Amino acid sequence: MDDRTPARIAVLGTGLMGRPMAGRLLAAGFPVTVWNRTPDKARPLADNGAAVASSPAAAIRDADAVVLMLADAPAIRDTLLAGEAAALLHGLTVIQMGTIAPAESLEVAAGVVRRGGSYLEAPVLGSIAEAAAGRLLVMVGAPPALFERWLPVLRAFGPEPRLIGPPGHAAALKLALNQLIATITTAYAVGLGMVRRAGVDLSLWADIVRSSSLYAPTFDKKFNRMVDREFTPANFPARLLLKDLRLVVDEANRIGLFAPFLEGLVEIVARAVEAGFGEADYSALAAAVEPPSNPA
Numbered sequence: 001m002d003d004r005t006p007a008r009i010a011v012l013g014t015g016l017m018g019r020p021m022a023g024r025l026l027a028a029g030f031p032v033t034v035w036n037r038t039p040d041k042a043r044p045l046a047d048n049g050a051a052v053a054s055s056p057a058a059a060i061r062d063a064d065a066v067v068l069m070l071a072d073a074p075a076i077r078d079t080l081l082a083g084e085a086a087a088l089l090h091g092l093t094v095i096q097m098g099t100i101a102p103a104e105s106l107e108v109a110a111g112v113v114r115r116g117g118s119y120l121e122a123p124v125l126g127s128i129a130e131a132a133a134g135r136l137l138v139m140v141g142a143p144p145a146l147f148e149r150w151l152p153v154l155r156a157f158g159p160e161p162r163l164i165g166p167p168g169h170a171a172a173l174k175l176a177l178n179q180l181i182a183t184i185t186t187a188y189a190v191g192l193g194m195v196r197r198a199g200v201d202l203s204l205w206a207d208i209v210r211s212s213s214l215y216a217p218t219f220d221k222k223f224n225r226m227v228d229r230e231f232t233p234a235n236f237p238a239r240l241l242l243k244d245l246r247l248v249v250d251e252a253n254r255i256g257l258f259a260p261f262l263e264g265l266v267e268i269v270a271r272a273v274e275a276g277f278g279e280a281d282y283s284a285l286a287a288a289v290e291p292p293s294n295p296a
């Protein structure tokens, strides 16, 4: 790649987030090849100018960098570090943007570097709307020179990608943020349940929280969904929050934090998933907190 030629980018994983992110790369003028395990989710990107590959290896064969927006670390191992694709990593830069644990990120990094590739982790905060608008908060774990080199690509996803530190640091920060999402959303659902069952006007609850220093903007985004029990369509599905919370618990145990409430959060979100809300928005945890069948 010379400085005047836009880098050729492969995107593996065109799910809820990967699809609009691939769209951002195309809009920014990068030649993009996409692959998705379920081909129907990749094909619509052909209308925006993407080449659609039939395998991960075919997607990365002629690429300068590959953006991974896959569900989890096992998906990354199956897709990139196994089979034909693993033999094509030499000279390729891997930009891993899904939410995985720091140790998993380091393991993927080692697998990529061992095969002659380069590795950046770049997990994101923000959801589908932010991905479509290029307003994600992009947190990067990489050597500084690699961060600088790939900034033009990272800027397609968010206006101000931030270098957090070496690989592992951005992954840790992302897990810390997602435990915050789960914690404050659950706490809000518990409060809502308490005041609803006491017969308090729910708009008073929302107003008073909003006027207080306890307020977080996410509360208003989730209020109607929780009150109306309308949890679809999902931005961030409950099954993915459950995946992240399990990573958070493992990480907290590994580094010696005492935070037993995290196990309770896993139980709550797992219950919502078991009740059929896995594909619903994670605010469906409110349905587990306040089950309809409970006596008021």
Ligand SMILES: NC(=O)c1ccc[n+]([C@@H]2O[C@H](COP(=O)([O-])OP(=O)(O)OC[C@H]3O[C@@H](n4cnc5c(N)ncnc54)[C@H](OP(=O)(O)O)[C@@H]3O)[C@@H](O)[C@H]2O)c1
Pocket: 012, 013, 014, 015, 016, 017, 018, 036, 037, 038, 041, 069, 070, 071, 072, 074, 075, 078, 079, 097, 098, 099, 100, 124, 125, 126, 127, 128, 235, 236, 237, 240, 244
């Ligand atoms: N949604 C959000 O708001 C959000 C925000 C920030 C970060 N994230 C993180 O970003 C990542 C992607 O999230 P998403 O919302 O786009 O999820 P998603 O819609 O479920 O997409 C997951 C992608 O991973 C693929 N995949 C799963 N298992 C696979 C396997 N074993 N082999 C190959 N491909 C596999 C899926 O393929 P199929 O289509 O075939 O299932 C799909 O392309 C996750 O790590 C998530 O935690 C999500």
